[in-house]
Amino acid sequence: MIFTRLNxxxxxxxxxxxxxxxxxxxxxxxxxxxxxxxxxxLMSAMLPDIPGWxxxxxxxxxxxxxxxxxxxxxxxxxxxxxxxxxxxxxxxSALRVRQAMLLLAYKQYNLARAAFDMVEPQLLTxxxxxxxxxxxxxxxxxFRVSQLDSISLQEFQKADSALGAxxxxxxxxxxxxAIRDYLAEMRVWIALYAAxxxxxQGRAKAYIENGIDDYAKIxxxxxxxxxxxxxxxAGGKVSMVDIRRRLRAKxxxxxxxxxxxxxxxxxxxxxxxxxxxxxGNP
Numbered sequence: 001m002i003f004t005r006l007n008x009x010x011x012x013x014x015x016x017x018x019x020x021x022x023x024x025x026x027x028x029x030x031x032x033x034x035x036x037x038x039x040x041x042l043m044s045a046m047l048p049d050i051p052g053w054x055x056x057x058x059x060x061x062x063x064x065x066x067x068x069x070x071x072x073x074x075x076x077x078x079x080x081x082x083x084x085x086x087x088x089x090x091x092x093s094a095l096r097v098r099q100a101m102l103l104l105a106y107k108q109y110n111l112a113r114a115a116f117d118m119v120e121p122q123l124l125t126x127x128x129x130x131x132x133x134x135x136x137x138x139x140x141x142x143f144r145v146s147q148l149d150s151i152s153l154q155e156f157q158k159a160d161s162a163l164g165a166x167x168x169x170x171x172x173x174x175x176x177x178a179i180r181d182y183l184a185e186m187r188v189w190i191a192l193y194a195a196x197x198x199x200x201q202g203r204a205k206a207y208i209e210n211g212i213d214d215y216a217k218i219x220x221x222x223x224x225x226x227x228x229x230x231x232x233x234a235g236g237k238v239s240m241v242d243i244r245r246r247l248r249a250k251x252x253x254x255x256x257x258x259x260x261x262x263x264x265x266x267x268x269x270x271x272x273x274x275x276x277x278x279x280g281n282p
Contacts, residue, residue, distance in 0.1 A: 008197050017137070029195045068112045069106075070106070071102055071103055071105070071106040071108060074099075074102060075099055075102060075103065075111070078095045078096070078098070078099045081095065082095065082096075082135055087121055089120060090123040090124075090125060092118075092120075093118075093119045093120045093121070093123045093124055093129075094122075094124065094126075095128055096115050096116070096118050096127070097115075097116070097119060097124070097129045099112075099115040100112045100113075100115035100119075100136070100139075101132065101139075103115060104140065104142075104143040107143070107144075107147070109140055109143065112139075112140055112143075112246060113136075113140050114186050116133065116136040116140070119133050121133050121134075125174060126176075126177065127175070127176035127179055128178070128179040128182075131169050131173065131176075131179050132179075134169060135166065135169060135183070137164060138158075138161070138162040138165050139168065141158055141162060142162060142186070142190055145158070145159075145193075146189075148194060149199050150197060154197065156194060156197075159191075159193075159194045159231075161181055162187075162190055163187060163190060163191060163194075163210065163211075166183055166184075166186065166187035167214055169183055170183050170184045170187065170214070170218075177218075177241050177245075178241050180218060181218055181241065181244070181245050181248075184214070184215055184217075184218045185215070185248055186253065187211065187214065187215065188211040188212065188214070188215035188242075188252055189212070189252070189255075191207045191208060191210055191211020191212075192207075192208060192211055192241060192252070192255055192256060192259050194207045195207035195208040195211070195259050195263065196259045196262065196263065201263060201264070202264050204259075204263045204265055205263075205265045205266075205267050208256060208259055208260065208263075208265070208267050209267045209268065209269060210270050211256075212256060212267070212274055212278065213269055213270045213271070215252065216269065216270065216271035216273070216274045218245065219245065219249070219273075220242075221270075222238070222242075223242065223245060223246055223249075224270055224271070224273040226246050226274050227246060227249055227273065227277060228276065228277065232268060233246035233247050253274075253277050256278050257278055260278070260279070266279075267279075
């Protein structure tokens, strides 16, 4: 299911979240502890991707003595920190974004929406938090709808709206490649999902072409060469962002192949490399 792949988006958030907007050693240590705890829960959200772990194997919570709600303790820590530090409004808003993404990873859609609602967007200081907040409606929709086996016409309309909003945001993030890649990848999954669920082959073809064409634009010439040659993604001097971008392309490509096969369509992509990677050499 798509959501097993969506859970891996938690890894991006866990590994890239930092707060540099607070002062005071005690406060910094508290925030570090909150981040560490929520990172552990976000990583736990990935476990369904591992065969044999079942549906959402959680980490044990030593404070509550339960492992039934692994999101509960880190979310409560965020609430407690914000309540006891009313002067740290910028930190609070950044933590609310983190809280919302944690809750989405565990399918707590209403709570995630409430966390986003408590953000003061004018206080967000980095491109990642601003982008996630701006796309909050579409993020909540996508994490929810990706669980459904079939979707209604109304959901396809929401998919179209999400695709437009995601791409508009991606186009503004050239100077922030990590969050740009995150959103571009999520966008292509939305397009592939819509292509798979739609019954009209023409629309399925349009969805997959639109999704892959825009996704391909985030790859540099060096990225494309590495993908096509199946070379070491870390070969040469490349950043972790570049490595992650290359590694995460493979499941997208594999899923696109599956959608094409199941929908019996013949799309044509703007990128020659992605044409070859997905459709094979002519």
